Amino acid sequence: MLTAILNSLRTGVVTSAYPATPAKPPERFRGAPEVRPGAQVDLLPSPSVCPTGAIGGGSTAAYSIDLGRCVFCGRCAEGAPDRGVELGRQVELASRRRESLMLQVASDADGRATAATAPPAAGQVAGQIRRVLGRSLALRHLDSGSCNACDWELTALLNPVYDVRRLGVDFVASPRHADGLMVTGPVTRNLATAVRRTYEAVPEPRLVIAVGACACSGGIAGQSYASAGGVAEALPVDVFIPGCPPRPEAIIFGILLAVGRVDERRALFAAASPPVL
Numbered sequence: 001m002l003t004a005i006l007n008s009l010r011t012g013v014v015t016s017a018y019p020a021t022p023a024k025p026p027e028r029f030r031g032a033p034e035v036r037p038g039a040q041v042d043l044l045p046s047p048s049v050c051p052t053g054a055i056g057g058g059s060t061a062a063y064s065i066d067l068g069r070c071v072f073c074g075r076c077a078e079g080a081p082d083r084g085v086e087l088g089r090q091v092e093l094a095s096r097r098r099e100s101l102m103l104q105v106a107s108d109a110d111g112r113a114t115a116a117t118a119p120p121a122a123g124q125v126a127g128q129i130r131r132v133l134g135r136s137l138a139l140r141h142l143d144s145g146s147c148n149a150c151d152w153e154l155t156a157l158l159n160p161v162y163d164v165r166r167l168g169v170d171f172v173a174s175p176r177h178a179d180g181l182m183v184t185g186p187v188t189r190n191l192a193t194a195v196r197r198t199y200e201a202v203p204e205p206r207l208v209i210a211v212g213a214c215a216c217s218g219g220i221a222g223q224s225y226a227s228a229g230g231v232a233e234a235l236p237v238d239v240f241i242p243g244c245p246p247r248p249e250a251i252i253f254g255i256l257l258a259v260g261r262v263d264e265r266r267a268l269f270a271a272a273s274p275p276v277l
C-alpha cells in the first residue's frame, strides 16, 4: 500500500486537462489534409492517389477532400509537388453534419486555391438530450465491424491520462442502460440487424456517435457484398468523428459536441487563460 502511495506521489498528476486546455497532439501526429491557400489547384494530387476515394474533382468538378472518408495516410501530401497539401494538426474535427466534413477547394481566376471550407468546430446543441441527461452521459460501445483501432482509442478514454469519467461520461455494459451508442467500424452486412436492434434497445432520447472513418463513411471497406458502408446507412447519426483512428481528444470533442457542451469547454479554457494585458 505504502509503495503504491509513494509511486503515485512520484508520478504526479498525469491526467490531461483537455477540454479545459487545448489538445496537444505529439510531434509526429498526422492530422487531416489541408490545402494551402495559393496552391495551384491543377497541380494538386489526382484523386487516384487516394486509397479511400476521399479526393474528388478533376477537369469537370471542383477539387474536394472528404474528411469523413480520409484515413490521414498522407499520400496526397507526399504527391503535392509545391506542398499544396499538408497534413494538419487539428483534432477537433467532429461535426453534426456529414456534409460538413467535405473540404471544398475554391480557386481564383489564375487557378490558385483561395479557400477550403473547413468543417465547423461546433454544431447546434442537442437540446432534448441536454435537458434530459444534464451533465452525465452513459454510452454503450458498439463494434459494427471495425479493425479495432478505434476501439483501442475508446479504451484509452478510460485510462488515467484521458479519464473521461471526470467529465461525467461513462461506458456501460448494456444498451438498455445507455443514453447513446458509440459505433466503430463500417456496418458489416452480417451485423446490420444486430446494430439496428442494439439501437432500438437504447431508451429515447438516444444519441448515435460514429467514431472513425469507417463509421463515418465506410472508410477503406467502403460498400461491398460484405459492408453496408458507414453507420448512417443503418442508423440516424448525431455526430461524425473523422480519423483513422481519431485521437482520444478528438473523441472527447465529438462526445461534447453531441451533448452541446463545447461552449462550456470554451468558457473553461477562457477562464484558465486570462487575456494578457
Ligand code: SF4
Pocket: 033, 049, 050, 051, 052, 053, 054, 055, 065, 069, 070, 071, 072, 073, 074, 075, 076, 077
Ligand atoms: S490523407 Fe486522406 S485524402 Fe490524402 S491520400 Fe490519404 S486518405 Fe486520401
